[in-house]
Amino acid sequence: xxxxxxxxxxxxxxxxxxxxxxxxxxxxxxxxxxxxxxxxxxxxxxxxxxxxxxxxxxxxxxxxxxxxxxxxxxxxxxxxxxxxxxxxxxxxxxxxxxxxxxxxxxxxxxxxxxxxxxxxxxxxxxx
Amino acid sequence: xxxxxxxxxxxxxxxxxxxxxxxxxxxxxxxxxxxxxxxxxxxxxxxxxxxxxxxxxxxxxxxxxxxxxxxxxxxxxxxxxxxxxxxxxxxxxxxxxxxxxxxxxxxxxxxxxxxxxxxxxxxxxxx
DNA sequence: CTGGATCCATTCAGATACTG
DNA sequence: CAGTATCTGAATGGATCCAG
Numbered sequence: 131x132x133x134x135x136x137x138x139x140x141x142x143x144x145x146x147x148x149x150x151x152x153x154x155x156x157x158x159x160x161x162x163x164x165x166x167x168x169x170x171x172x173x174x175x176x177x178x179x180x181x182x183x184x185x186x187x188x189x190x191x192x193x194x195x196x197x198x199x200x201x202x203x204x205x206x207x208x209x210x211x212x213x214x215x216x217x218x219x220x221x222x223x224x225x226x227x228x229x230x231x232x233x234x235x236x237x238x239x240x241x242x243x244x245x246x247x248x249x250x251x252x253x254x255x256x257x
Numbered sequence: 258x259x260x261x262x263x264x265x266x267x268x269x270x271x272x273x274x275x276x277x278x279x280x281x282x283x284x285x286x287x288x289x290x291x292x293x294x295x296x297x298x299x300x301x302x303x304x305x306x307x308x309x310x311x312x313x314x315x316x317x318x319x320x321x322x323x324x325x326x327x328x329x330x331x332x333x334x335x336x337x338x339x340x341x342x343x344x345x346x347x348x349x350x351x352x353x354x355x356x357x358x359x360x361x362x363x364x365x366x367x368x369x370x371x372x373x374x375x376x377x378x379x380x381x382x383x384x
Numbered sequence: 385c386t387g388g389a390t391c392c393a394t395t396c397a398g399a400t401a402c403t404g
Numbered sequence: 405c406a407g408t409a410t411c412t413g414a415a416t417g418g419a420t421c422c423a424g
Binding site: 149152153154156157160161163166167188202203205229230233234236237243247248251 | 276280288289290356359360361363367368370376382
Binding site for chain 1: 398
């Protein structure tokens with residue numbers, strides 16, 4: 131990510147470590163199962179809360195809201211509340227969100243492509 | 258990943274759900290902070306246990322071994338034990354591991370590119 | 385040096401109940 | 405429908421000790 135806090139010039143050392151720790155924090159946020167699956171699930175469309183809940187399968191009400199808030203906080207998804215009754219909330223990816231999704235697509239594609247290799251690797255490993 | 262268990266032809270339904278659940282399991286394995294950071298850290302080179310430990314910073318002895326075992330089990334890293342004393346163990350990425358690393362690179366690049374956007378998004382969000 | 389095992393605090397995540 | 409809050413068991417992760 132950022133090479134390493136090898137030791138910078140005293141002047142911008144603080145900035146470097148701040149940027150670095152921010153990067154690590156963001157990375158930790160998004161490098162989790164649910165966040166990535168949610169980003170995948172929203173896709174190019176606009177999705178409602180319940181749609182996402184059904185689409186992701188296995189995710190709990192709590193984890194979905196929690197991760198959606200986190201993604202919103204980091205500016206990856208946008209939240210549109212329609213002041214109707216019953217309420218309707220639409221989620222869409224922001225531009226950075228869509229950019230991230232492209233790389234997540236890569237991971238999904240990777241998973242599909244290497245399913246076989248992984249299965250045999252597990253066999254050799256002994257479970 | 259795999260669209261959804263919408264309902265397949267009875268014949269291969271079992272296979273589909275098996276492949277699907279396997280894919281989800283793998284995705285859950287690798288979509289975690291440490292696994293991705295380790296893959297990044299090993300890179301094109303061959304790395305020793307202690308090198309990784311120093312390079313990743315923040316990772317504990319336990320998490321490193323645990324994740325290395327998991328990555329090995331899934332055939333993403335290879336483990337070479339030199340029967341010397343003191344022992345020396347080298348880790349390298351397998352071909353699938355390197356392929357995955359390419360997509361992880363994308364995520365790192367993404368993080369760098371959008372640091373600014375995220376910081377301002379957080380400001381607007383109110384923390 | 386590498387790595388397993390154990391103990392223990394913290395965190396996480398599911399279930400449930402309650403609002404607008 | 406969407407979301408918050410709380411309670412509780414389960415999983416996580418760090419520290420430490422031991423071994424080849």
